[in-house]
Amino acid sequence: MKPKASVRGLPVYQPGKPLEEVKREFGLEDVIKLASNENPFGCSKQVWPALAEEKDNFYLYPEGSAPELREKLAEHLEADPRRLIFGNGSDEIVQMIARTYLEPGTESVMAEITFPRYETLTRMEGAIPVKVPLRDGIHDLEAMARAVTEKTKIVWICNPNNPTGTIVSHDALSDFLDQLPDHVLVVVDEAYYEYVTDPSYPDTLSLLDYNPRIIVLRTFSKIYGLAAFRIGYGVGHPDVITELNRVREPFNVNRLAQRAALAALDDQAFVTYCRNQNRLGIKKITDKLDEWGLHYFPAHGNFILFDTGYPADEAFEYLLKRGVIVRSGQALGYPTYIRVTVGTEEQNSRFLEVYESFLKAKGKMPTNA
Numbered sequence: 001m002k003p004k005a006s007v008r009g010l011p012v013y014q015p016g017k018p019l020e021e022v023k024r025e026f027g028l029e030d031v032i033k034l035a036s037n038e039n040p041f042g043c044s045k046q047v048w049p050a051l052a053e054e055k056d057n058f059y060l061y062p063e064g065s066a067p068e069l070r071e072k073l074a075e076h077l078e079a080d081p082r083r084l085i086f087g088n089g090s091d092e093i094v095q096m097i098a099r100t101y102l103e104p105g106t107e108s109v110m111a112e113i114t115f116p117r118y119e120t121l122t123r124m125e126g127a128i129p130v131k132v133p134l135r136d137g138i139h140d141l142e143a144m145a146r147a148v149t150e151k152t153k154i155v156w157i158c159n160p161n162n163p164t165g166t167i168v169s170h171d172a173l174s175d176f177l178d179q180l181p182d183h184v185l186v187v188v189d190e191a192y193y194e195y196v197t198d199p200s201y202p203d204t205l206s207l208l209d210y211n212p213r214i215i216v217l218r219t220f221s222k223i224y225g226l227a228a229f230r231i232g233y234g235v236g237h238p239d240v241i242t243e244l245n246r247v248r249e250p251f252n253v254n255r256l257a258q259r260a261a262l263a264a265l266d267d268q269a270f271v272t273y274c275r276n277q278n279r280l281g282i283k284k285i286t287d288k289l290d291e292w293g294l295h296y297f298p299a300h301g302n303f304i305l306f307d308t309g310y311p312a313d314e315a316f317e318y319l320l321k322r323g324v325i326v327r328s329g330q331a332l333g334y335p336t337y338i339r340v341t342v343g344t345e346e347q348n349s350r351f352l353e354v355y356e357s358f359l360k361a362k363g364k365m366p367t368n369a
């Protein structure tokens, strides 16, 4: 049997190597995973008791529109609840957007090196991905605006960009939106929103008030530490949300995910703690990278992309064998770079220690340094 043409040859998503697999493969006990930009501090302690509240409801389908979470999140974001849509991870909202707006003969514009699902899902709909090179690791919004044609239905902006970690500023985004024709939907993927501390970072929800063409994507998988539950959300114009709801699976966000997200939202002290720890971790790691003279991109999320100066798989394998899982840039479009998720203080120290031993093994440092 032959699959349909738009699916033939599509890449299967390659996630970071799972902890369990590395333990088995290398016979290691103590393995740390700094490969998928998960929260090393777990999630709020309030989540576990909240899950118990669902224990008698496992036989019931969830409410598809997540009314309780919708109200609470709308209040938290100071947004109209009709502007929200929930997904089985923000991944699923990327899928719903592609399904709703793309078809053969249409195009979607994205950065050349960015979150890979935009391209895969564009192709899945038989549409054409138009890829615009990054400039110094940053979305080149001027070039992206020039790439828009009458066939363009969507522009994807990943902010902070995965895998570079760079951001576009509020002013740059606002100018970009002003240049776009009305038939284009702009998806601003802010999966790492809560980690960003740079004052120039866009307040995209405020842009949405007078710009109905934006949909903002966020997630509970990153700073809220709920990746296992698969829950993310989009904030857009109610008309866009209505269209997306037509393609949404009826019960796409399960009961436990909704319950976990409600509890997690209540614990903003945990979010602040994680954001602060992440900044400290970035400083610790980038100070060392500076000392070692290795290039890295300005890190605004919870990960750092840095240049090893060798084929990235060499450092990746070296770290892996010593129980530190990172992401090789080989598959990410930066063949000499490594993407490392910022961990706990202890995990960051371990990563730096092992990386230092890699540099020594490469003769890049005096062995007694």
Ligand SMILES: Cc1ncc(COP(=O)(O)O)c(C=O)c1O
Residues within 6 Å of the ligand: 036, 037, 088, 089, 090, 091, 092, 115, 158, 161, 162, 189, 191, 218, 219, 220, 221, 227, 230, 231, 232
């Ligand atoms: C930029 C970006 N968007 C979306 C996602 C998907 O997140 P979720 O777990 O909400 O599906 C990720 C996950 O790594 C991401 O990096």
